[in-house]
Amino acid sequence: xxxxxxxxxxxxxxxxxxxxxxxxxxxxxxxxxxxxxxxxxxxxxxxxxxxxxxxxxxxxxxxxxxxxxxxxxxxxxxxxxxxxxxxxxxxxxxxxxxxxxxxxxxxxxxxxxxxxxxxxxxxxxxxxxxxxxxxxxxxxxxxxxxxxxxxxxxxxxxxxxxxxxxxxxxxxxxxxxxxxxxxxxxxxxxxxxxxxxxxxxxxxxxxxxxxxxxxxxxxxxxxxxxxxxxxxxxxxxxxxxxxxxxxxxxxxxxxx
Ligand code: PEP
Numbered sequence: 001x002x003x004x005x006x007x008x009x010x011x012x013x014x015x016x017x018x019x020x021x022x023x024x025x026x027x028x029x030x031x032x033x034x035x036x037x038x039x040x041x042x043x044x045x046x047x048x049x050x051x052x053x054x055x056x057x058x059x060x061x062x063x064x065x066x067x068x069x070x071x072x073x074x075x076x077x078x079x080x081x082x083x084x085x086x087x088x089x090x091x092x093x094x095x096x097x098x099x100x101x102x103x104x105x106x107x108x109x110x111x112x113x114x115x116x117x118x119x120x121x122x123x124x125x126x127x128x129x130x131x132x133x134x135x136x137x138x139x140x141x142x143x144x145x146x147x148x149x150x151x152x153x154x155x156x157x158x159x160x161x162x163x164x165x166x167x168x169x170x171x172x173x174x175x176x177x178x179x180x181x182x183x184x185x186x187x188x189x190x191x192x193x194x195x196x197x198x199x200x201x202x203x204x205x206x207x208x209x210x211x212x213x214x215x216x217x218x219x220x221x222x223x224x225x226x227x228x229x230x231x232x233x234x235x236x237x238x239x240x241x242x243x244x245x246x247x248x249x250x251x252x253x254x255x256x
Pocket of ligand 1: 215
């Protein structure tokens with residue numbers, strides 16, 4: 001049975017004090033007997049958030065801190081970038097890769113996601129690889145083709161021994177920050193197909209164990225329905241992760 005993972009993506013929100021307050025509230029109140037939790041603050045607050053969380057609970061597999069992005073390069077003249085080793089040094093456990101906002105606004109292609117994924121899989125960090133179609137692509141019946149292309153691109157040339165460390169997130173672009181959520185049935189269809197694809201690209205065991213999160217306007221009142229579906233193994237939560245009470249309700253809604 002795959003244990004659920006609930007990931008909070010704070011994006012470019014909050015100041016240092018707010019980040020510490022939110023992390024402290026979530027870390028001290030989150031019940032994680034039934035699910036793993038990761039919070040992903042802005043990079044500049046990672047250190048403060050790690051310290052705040054360490055003050056109230058042990059950081060481990062069930063509760064950890066993630067970054068929202070990382071460089072594919074180990075070091076060098078790359079102004080503003082942050083390396084995998086720097087995140088490891090801080091005590092970060094996860095990193096989100098290929099978020100649609102980075103694909104859309106920062107021109108991250110499947111090849112860039114692939115390079116970053118290779119860098120991350122060579123480290124102790126766990127990647128959460130995001131894929132998802134736009135509204136036009138869905139309306140044109142291209143959803144499955146698009147997410148298959150994104151997964152194939154991200155994992156191109158990566159062997160199963162490394163790929164098995166990754167988490168996937170299906171995030172339809174039209175549902176991110178819009179208040180529109182995929183129905184549990186729409187999400188399950190894509191999740192089931194992604195799992196099948198991981199079986200084709202790798203093997204049945206990897207397909208059976210890979211966690212596939214759903215993201216896109218997950219809220220306290222739709223989380224349980226979405227996560228009741230057999231191939232939905234948790235949630236990647238944007239807006240609703242910025243309020244401790246709401247995020248805690250989403251954590252509580254994870255399937256035991
Ligand atoms: C996200 O940023 O990954 C996301 C799913 O955002 P929201 O929950 O706000 O739609």
